[in-house]
Amino acid sequence: MSTRSNPDDRVTLLQGTLDLLILRTLLHGAEHGQGIARAIQKQSEDVLLVDHGTLYPALQRLEARGWIKPQWGTSENNRRARFYELTKTGRAQLVRERSQWRQLVTAMARVLGPEPTEG
Amino acid sequence: MWLGRRRQEDFAQEVEAHLELEADQLRAEGLAPEDAHAAARRAFGNLTSAKERFYEASRIAWLDQVVQDIRYAVRRLRKSPAFVAAAVLVLALGTGANTAVFSFVNGLLLRSLPFSDLDRLVTVRESNTQGFKLPMAAPGDFVDWRAQAPGFESLAGYVFRDYSLGGGKEPEGAFGVQVSARFFEALGVRPALGRAFLPEEETAGRNRVVIISHRLWVRRFGSDRNMVGRTIVVDETPHVLVGVMAQDFEFPFPGVEIWxxxxxxxxxxxxxxxxxxxxVGRLKPEVSINQARAELSAVARRLEIEHPLTNSGRGVEVVALRDQQGDFTRPFLVLMQAAAILVLLIACANVANLQLANAASRRKEMALRAALGATQGRLVRLMLAESLLLSLAGGAVGAAFADWGIRLLKSGVPKETTRYLMGWSQISLDWTVLGFALAASVVSGIVFGLSAALRASQSQLSVAMKEGGATGQTPGMSRLRHLLAASEVVLAVVIVICAAQTVKGFHGLLDVHQGFSPQKVLTTRLVPPRRHYPKPADLARFYDLALRAAASVPGVSSAAAVSNLPGGLRYNFTETFEPENPAPGLPGQEASTEAQYISADYFRTFAIPVTQGRPFTLRDASGALPVAVVSEAFARRYLGGPDPIGKRIRLAGSRETWRTIVGVAADVRQNWFEREPGPMLYLPYKQSPNRQMYLVVRTSGDPMSLLPAIREEIRKIDSNLPLFDPKPMPEVIxxxxxxxxxxxxxxxxxxxxxxxLAVLGIYGVMSYGVAQRRREFGIRMALGASRMGVLRLVIRQGSILASVGIGVGLVAALVVTRLMSALLYGLSSTNLALLGSIAAxxxxxxxIACYIPARAAARVDPITALRHE
Structure with missing residues (x-):
């Protein structure tokens, strides 16, 4: 996962979250690696930065599990690219992971408690 | 599977496309075209590492590495031919021993019954309240079981008998069985030519049909396919030959020729x-052995009520056919296979030690590889590849050893014996056995390879490079080597003790308890045909004449007839009887015993002492008072009391009357596998003559030299009667x-x-240790140690190894031999003298093995040793 620590507000991805983000991104339709990275960055309003070098092993992993399937195609600007598409099991996995993630977030919020007010 | 994986070029293209797309976007966002590419590269991170990660994760890489490992291992091994030769030879001994023994296990235990759905094939036996298991059932009970057991697809019965073949050719005897109608159906086999028996052929009058073995068909009928449907002469009556069985069909015993x-x-x-x-029965698919047993037990209980006189206390047992076979061969095979596995373990420990010595010199290399980025797993695999190559080569040579061993073992067993070993013809180095050899060598390769591999892969660079220099011996390593050598001694002690007990026990069986004297006795079988000797009286007259004729031959000191030879391969008759006044505490109405029908001079011919009363005389004939002689064990068990003479028993059978016991004979070991001689009932053959008898003749010289004279005398009585299997009695045993x-x-x-192997192992460890410590010995001697002192030092180390190994080995052997004697009879007991002499x-x-390296240590020249490095 992204090991890059930035001085700004960008957040290091937690183990496993990249997979979830990729699956979520592909819900909109087939996309190539670069597009996925860009989409995640954009949707998180530049908070999440995807290390391109770790993106591909993640895609490879998801493909091996049968959650996404690849297809060579052409991008909007006419470049050949490998597009990834969500499979049926991938879709199911997304639902499962999303609810797990929500549980985790709620649980974390309970443990951490309300944001302390400064001052 | 790995073929379906993505190729690397494909991945490279994908990354290339990514970089282009990113650059496009950056340009669109206003970056200068020349900077855009560089920025895209930067954003991607380490390109090479991404490609490497892709490569590592693909299976092609894995395969590449395996090929690399093997190639590397071959290269390494070629550099040390002596090591390879030693390791391969040692492993070949181990795998060869296992493979040879396994071919017997495979043939005699696993493959002896080549029938479909073997799990569903069972045999039904009877047991009585005394716990006597009767391998054969009463025909009345069998008929009821067959009619009343719904759990069987088919239940068949068979009866052993001898046939004589006549017709145009020389008459000959053949072994066979009479089988009930669904016999072949139960086994799930069909004749290779012709048909099986029809149900209506069970009825008298329609039963003049036979099926013959492939062997008989070839031998007597010249493989003529047209013989099926023709008439042949069996037992001097015409029978229609309806079928020929396949070549490998040998049920219920090898050598069966007629059904x-x-x-x-x-x-x-x-x-x-x-x-x-x-x-023999075939269960329905959904019926378990327990269900079938419950069903038949219900039938048996009904029979108990309906026929209390015969059936009270009688139960049934349903036994898987698989378990019933090889009852007495199994323990021996298990013992041999276990011993073979121990031998293989010793071989593994030996080779592991060789490898450790070999690996010690490679610690630097391994450390360097680790430093250059090889993972521990990769190093382990590298070493394992080497071990597996060695073990596979060992396995291949071992298979050749096994082939030779199988031939040797098979040739050592008399042909007559093999007739009783179901599956004997299946014993060969076939694919199953070769598969076993392969598995054994792979497993042993991993076993012996792992210790060296793990050791080698753990070496740390700094340590390996610094310490030890060229020698590279570390305390941990030498501890492991000593441990391996000591465990070899442990295993060897266990095997040697087991072997000694088996060998000693075997000779003990031969020497001590036979109870009769087989020396100088000639045996042959007489089977007077029914046609010429239809009535018991005819048989009795013939045997009487034959005995007189044999006794008249010069050189014959006595001649007798007996229904079955003691200590031979064939079972004795089992008779059921009731004592007139049963000993108190004897349950049930009837008791079982082995029985032999004998002539007057039987005890004299075999030199069996008659301890009380008298043996039979010529006057104990039909019409005279019915008499019997019993063995001492019989008297003890059934007639309770020191004086059985004059007591009476009655045999099963409608025409039987009370028989008076007139004598007691010393116990004779009838069966080599019984712990104690069982009860034996001797009956005068003249009072119920048998269809076949053994003629036993005691001679003053070589028994076989008298055979022509005896044959000539018998021919004078009946010119057509062949003498079956003439052989000296020791051969029967x-x-x-x-x-x-x-x-x-x-x-x-x-x-x-x-x-x-164990001695070689110790020798190897010691001489390697001495070679490693040359410098140390040099220093010791330079400081004043005497040569004798150094010699003693090394010997002491060897004796510590030996005594630890022998000590632990003796304890382990005690445990193992206890297990063994529970498993099989015929071992000598564990005694201190035996253990002590083996330990010594x-x-x-x-x-002695330690003395050689010790002397080498003592001969170290301090000057050269110190200058060496």
Whole structure:
């Protein structure tokens, strides 16, 4: 996962979250690696930065599990690219992971408690 | 699977596309075209590392590495041919021993019954309240089981008998069985030519049909396919030959040549006293053995109520056919296979030690590889590849050894004996056995390879490079090597003791308890044909004449007839009887015993002492008072009391009357596998003559030299009667014990091999240690140690190894031999003298092996040793 620590507000991805983000991104339709990275960055309003070098092993992993399937195609600007598409099991996995993630977030919020007010 | 994986170029293209797309976007966002590419590269991160990660994760890489490992291993091994030769030879001994033994296990245990759905094939036996298991059922009971057990697809019975073949050719005898109608159906086999028996062929009058073995078909009928449907002469009556079995069909015993329908007479169909039907049944697919047992037990209980006189206390047992076979060969095979596995373990420990020595010199190399980025797993694999190559080569040579061993073992067993070993013809180096050899070598490769591999992969660079220099011996390593050598001694002691007990026990069996004298006795079988000797009186007259004729031959000191030879391969008759006044506490109405029908001079011919009363005389004939002689064991068990003479018993059978006991004979070992001689009932053959008898003749010289004279005398009585299987009595015994002799021989060989391997192992460790410590010895001597002192130092180390190994080995052997004697009879008991002498032998051999490296240590020249590095 992204090991890059930035001085700004960008957040290091937690183990496993990249997979979830990729699956979520592909819900909109087939996309190539670069597009996925860009989409995640954009949707998180530049908070999440995807290390391109770790993106591909993640895609490879998801493909091996049968959650996404690849297809060579052409991008909007006419470049050949490998597009990834969500499979049926991938879709199911997304639902499962999303609810797990929500549980985790709620649980974390309970443990951490309300944001302390400064001052 | 790996073929379906993505190729690397594909991945490279994908990354390339990514970089282009990113650059496009950056340009669109306003970056200068020349910066855009660089920025895209930067954003991607480490390109090479991404590609490497992709490569590592793909299976092609894995395969590449395996090929690399193998290539590397071959290269390494070629550099040390002596090591390879030693390792391959040692492993070949181990795998060869296992493979040879396994071919017997495979043939005699696993493959002896080549039938479909073997799990569903069972045999039904009877047991009485005394716990006597009767392998044969009473025909009346069999008929009821067959009619009343719904759990069986088919239940068949068969009866052993001899046939004589006549017709145009020389008459000959053949072994066979009479089988009930669904016999072949139950086994799930069909004749290779012709048909099986029809149900209606069980009825008398329609039963003049036979099926013959492939062998008989080839031998007597010249493989003529047109013979099927023709008439042949069996037992001097014409029979229609309806079928020929396939070549590998040998049920119920190897060497069976004729099957004919079993037609029970009306009297037999209700006979519940005599037991002579063996059963084989096929269960319905959904019925378990326990269900079938419950079903038949219910039938047996009904029979108990309906026929209390014969059936009270009688139960049934349903036994898987698989378990019923090889009852007495199995323990020996298990013993041999276990010993073979121990031999293989010793071989593994040996090779592991060789490898450790070999690996010690490679620690620097391994450390360097680790430093350059090889993972520990990769290093382990590298070493394992080497081990597997060695073990596979060992396995291949071992298979050749095994092939030779199988031939040797097979040739050592008399042909007559093999007739009783179901599956004997299946014993060969076939694919199953080769598969076993392969598996054994792969497993042993991993076993012996792992220790060296793990050791080597753990070496740390700094340590390896600094310490030890060229020698590279670390304390941990030498500890492991000593441990391995000591465990070799442990295993060797265990095997040698087991071997010694088997061999000693075997000889003990031969020497001590026979109870009769087989020397100088000639045996042959007489089977007077029914056609010429239809009535018992005719048979009695013939045997009487034959005995007189044989006794008249010069050189013959006595001649007798007996229904079955003692200590031979064949079972004795089982008779059921009731004592007139049963000993108190004897349950049930009837008791079982082995029985022999004998002539007057039987005890004299075999030199069996008659301890009370008298033996039979010529006057104990039909019409005279019915008499019997019993063995001492019989008297003890059934007639309770010191004086059985004059007591009476009655045999099962409608025409039987009370028989008076007139004598007691000393116990004779009838069966080599019984712990104690069982009860034996001797009956005068003249009072119920048998269809076949053994003629036994005691001679003053070589028994076989008198055979022509005896044959000539018998021919004068009946010119057509052949003398079946003439042979000296010791040969009959040899046939019965050949299996045990083979087992003892194999165990002795394994003991010798393991001792040699263990001694070589210790020798290897010691001489390697001495070579490593040359400098140390040099220094010791330079500082004033005497040569004798150095010699003693090394010897002491060797004796510590030996004594630890022998000590632990003796304890382990005590446990193992206790297990063994529970498993099989015929072992000598564990005694201190045996253990002590074996410990001494092992100790002395090891010390001799240590003396050689010790002397080398003592001869170290301090100057050269110190200058060496």
């Amino acid at each position: 004919s329908p079993l037609s029970l007479t009306d009297a037999e169909r209700t006979d519940r006293r005599e037991h002579f039907v063996v059963t 040899e046939e019965a014990i050949a299996g045990m002799r083979t087992a003892a021989g194999v165990m002795a060989a394994f003991g010798a091999i393991s001792l040699v 032998i092992v100790a002395v051999t090891i010390l």
